[in-house]
Each structure stands twice: as structure tokens, then as C-alpha cells.
Amino acid sequence: MTGPQGTPLLSIEGLSLWYGAVQALWHIDLRIDEGECVAVIGANGAGKSSLVNAIAGVGRPRSGRIRLAGLDIESLQPSRVSALGIAIVPERRRLFPSLSIEENILVGAQVGRPGPWTLKKIYDLFPELVPIRSLGGHLVSGGQQQMAAIARALMANPRLLLCDEISLGLAPIIVARFYSMFPALRASGISILVVEQETRRALGACDRFYCLLDGKVSLSGRPLEVTEDAVNQSYFGIG
DSSP states (O other), X not given: OXXXXXXXXXXXXXXXEEXXXXXXXXXXXXXXXXXXXXXXXXXXXXXXXXXXXXXXXXXXXXXXXXXXTTEEOTTSOHHHHHHHTEEEEOTTOOOOTTSBHHXXXXXXXXXOOOSSOOHHHHHHHOXXXXXXXXXXGGGSOHHHHHXXXXXXXXXXXXXXEEEESTTTTOOHHHHHHHXXXXXXXXXXXXXXXEEESOHHHXXXXXXXXXXXETTEEEEEEOGGGSOHHXXXXXXXXXX
């Protein structure tokens, strides 16, 4: 579902990103509609995190447009992007080690966006965090850290949730739990961009996908409309 007059929630056109003399992204086009879950898959080094960082305002594109509900955001600072409704669950969680779990979660509320997510609702979603809420983020398990990172993003009451490698280094049962939350999050009005190396789970959870290879879109579409061979060829650059 698109917004007013068919405007996508997020649209990217011709996005190119450089790190010094190295080009990380090449003319990326991407769209996320309201209520969608879209996956970006690709091997390590394909440009997935560069794309997420550009959307979040961390990486500054050399060319191209990024629009949130029709508003150009590619030149905005990360704090402004967050205030407009984009929250990120970063790769490897990136909790503040000097803060407790609860203090890390409350960082998300500093954005000041109104919405349904409160500390009580977070603890209803992740009751495991209640007994460890006063511990430092570096003192808990990887799964608990990821819960806190997701909770921090939700406390910002986002319109679009960027999930960068949320399964990285975690047990399958924990990963399955995170993915099982997606339908309820989408029902609450949150759209999701999930970035993964592990294709099977991501494709099973999304409406549409984009495969990146060497910073370029090598394949896109709906999971049920492409073959596993086509995904593998686009993922690894074979065939």
C-alpha cells in the first residue's frame, strides 16, 4: 500500500555512494510501500550496510535521491532522519557499554516522536529484559543485546524500521523469534527493511526483495516469482 497519490513510504533513485576512492553503491533504485516488509540480501561486502547507512543519514551519497513519503532526506543529518520516522537496528547491536540495558532502550525515546511504544510495552514484548534491565549492555548475551537494540529502535516510534543483519551470530531459535514479531509490527503501522546475508529466512518474511552484488542490484522481485537458482546466481554472481 502506498501513501497519498501513490507515494511510496521510501523511494531511492539512482543512489551512488563512495568511501574515498572506492565506490560502494552504483545507481541503486529501491522502493518500500506503507506496511511492506522488503529484504535486501547479498554476501558480505555487497553494499547492504552502506545502503542502510545512507538511508539513516550516516553515509552521504554522491548522487541520487532518497525520499521519505515524498520528502528528500539524502542530505539530512541522522538525528533529523530519526525524527522523521526512520529507526535502525544496527549491525552488531552497538549498545552503549556505559549504559544499562534500560538506559540503552530509553535512548530511542530521545527522538521525541509520539506513538504507542512505551517502556511497559517494550517489556511486554521482551519480558526477558526485565530482570537484567539494570545490567550494562556488555554483560548480557548476544540475544539479549539484540532485544535491547530492537527495543531502542521501537522506542523511537518509527514509520520505517531498518534491521541490519539481526540474525548475525545468534542461535536459530532467537532469530526465529525476532522474525516472528514482524507481522505484529507491520500490523501496528511499521514498515520494515531487513538486510541479511542468510537468504532463506529473509525471503520467507518479505513481500519483495532486492539482491545486491558488488554494490549493484543484481535481482529484484517477489520471492514466489523467482527460482532459488536465480537467487543464487544473482547472490554469488555466477551463471
